[in-house]
Amino acid sequence: MTNTCIVIGASHAAAQLVTSLRQEGWQGDIKVIGDEPYLPYHRPPLSKDFLSGNKQADELLIRKAPIYEKNDIHFKLNQRVESIDRAHKTVTLSNGEVLVYDKLALCTGSRVRTVSLPGVELKGIHYLRNVQDIEAIQQHLVPGKKAVIVGGGYIGLETAASLKKQGMDVTVLEMAPRVLARVTAPELSEFYTRIHSEEGVNIKTGIAVSAFEGNQQVEKVVCADGSSFAADLVVIGVGIVPNVELAEAAGLQVNNGIVVDEYARTNDPDIVAAGDVTNHPNAIYNIRLRLESVPNATDQAKSAAASLCGKEKLYSSLPWFWSDQFDLKLQIAGLSQGYDQVILRGDKDKGRSFAAFYLKEGKLISADCVNRPQEFMFSKRLITEGKDVNVQQLADETVAMKDLL
Template sequence: MADDIIIIGAGQAAAQAVQSLRAEGFTGPIKLIGDEPYAPYQRPPLSKKYLAGDIGYDRVELKGQDFYADSGVETLWQTRVTEIDRRQKHILTGDGREFPYGKLLIATGSRVREINVPGFDLEGVHYLRNIADVEAIQAHFKPGAKMVVVGGGYIGLEVAAVAAKRGIDVTVLETADRVMARVVDPIVSHFYERVHRAEGVKIETGVTVSGFEGTDKVTAVTSGEGKSFPCDFVVVGIGILPNTELAVEAGLTVENGIVVDEFCRTSDPDICAAGDCTSHPNAVYGRRLRLESVHNAIEQGKTAAATLAGKEKPYNQVPWFWSDQYDLKLQIVGLSAGYNQAVVRGDPEAGRSFAVFYLKDGVLIAVDAVNRAPEFMMAKILTQKQAVLDPKRIADETIPVKEIAG
């Protein structure tokens, strides 16, 4: 038991932790426990190419079952952990089994934020978080079908883009006054609204969903503003919540995520946590962050594995994210909250390639790059360095992006 490591959760962070534990030289027993019937798989493609039917499960699976067997990892799929007993140092599962641990990694990820309005449980109201969700949504993909998307964030717009290409009549309802308002500048929001409308997607902003109509099956979405939007099915994408219940019940410190240090250690030195479910310190931004991204899950998986293997490799990186919609790849570096100047490189009105640089008192804190891989790559370096940039040099496309720092 002293050497046993149990990993609760089977997502990106967990899969990375398994690989990194072996790479760090840990040779003891590892148990990987997940509540889905699948080995760890990538989630971002679910709302993109997987939903579109362009790729299958073999393209989203992170590692095949053979990898875990060859790595000496015991896997328990379709198994839910119900309790962590820190005093006895064991975990309990929903089917009554008990497993002792020496060290523990909590990588429970996150779940969809559900909408609580009348009719929320009608047939045809869907969320998108896992493979089963995708399969349920795909069953409605028939040309001419009417879909309402509740939420104009990444997931909602990605689903809208896929559905529009499949001949679905799509309406997006967003509470804010613009899409992706939580993460991008109005310049980027308005560009994406224009693109979606050109593809036939109807976008309604400033709309509060008050309920779903229908007897057994959803037939319309109603708003607090008195409008009704007929539909054959609905996809709700209004954010996610961290899965912290096990940590809370175990008495670990939880504040907008399981609180970890730069080594992914929780308030219990024998327990680490990684991925969407954590709140970690970030020196670049000078505050704690809870991130919902593949990059964060992978890097925290590496850090947690090092800690569990008796090494210390601090995690302190600038976050990055991406979204694929139509032929557009939006790549985001950093967090733009608190910026006081947005500088555009390229012309979003004239083409489909530009970047927005966010400055706070002259310091680069984030970049949104649309079909601009060079700006994205340079932004990673400059944001990490907290570079002070001249707005005129950013906007001047005669200056190579590698030289905008002067």
């Protein structure tokens, strides 16, 4: 008898998990069920290279089909899993097919958070999460036309930068008092507001959208304060929601994500989970958290694959992220929540390069590095090693980052 591992979700985590499964020695069948028509693909370029037309869909693939074929990994695409029966170890697909598993991996990722405002069903209003979303947005890309972005987080700002570079008239509407308010310090928000303004993006903060108006096609975005903005295209980017419903219905433990341990194991010994959808422990910060990042999906999937093979590979990586806007590469090391001091290296008020270091009780816990690869690389080491840092040296650009180690 051959053991079968079924992976639900053709995501970043799934692409790594199935590869790692073979590397860890899994000899049985591997089946991946995905609800899109594509093999697992890179999502970060969607709002950048793919939206701008610099890359085609097949260039986004994490691995090409022959690699999966060589490793005897089989995909069922354009299919959804409707339910998991843990007692009989089966999954039922949307076409009625029932598949039997010995081990199960949940890599279901997340979906966009939607809004239920009047007029949201009008043509020209889009979310940004997958290839089909981008292809729909591209139909409205006309230089000189007006685009309104609802949400001033990373996705909103990345989309604004891409649309502006293609000649559109772009406005960003953010409900919070500043852009990126949920994820970073005021200093970085001020920097990105300045850069976008210099590039010609109109940023409005402290403003809530109340409705969309138009005759079949969106024409106007109306705000709660009575103001309105003409729009030929609206892109809504107000966060994502983890896809936990399958796990919850199957009786797995769920709490802001599928609850797993440091080896990506759920409360069912035959089921693991990896990626955006998991709530997992982080030893560096001594907390449980859910992370929306590619590095998290990739590293955790390696631990999940080992667990499926009866091994233990600890997942305890430092969270890190990145964002590309215009000619700026922001690299983020660690989590800044709970910081009590921000140290700047470089001038945020002019130029396009600086770093913001977040400290808590004298220790570096996070860093936002704009066009500063050295600061990013050494910050990762300083955070993971938990060393006290000299604040004056941290701010002094004449002191090499390696000297802080």
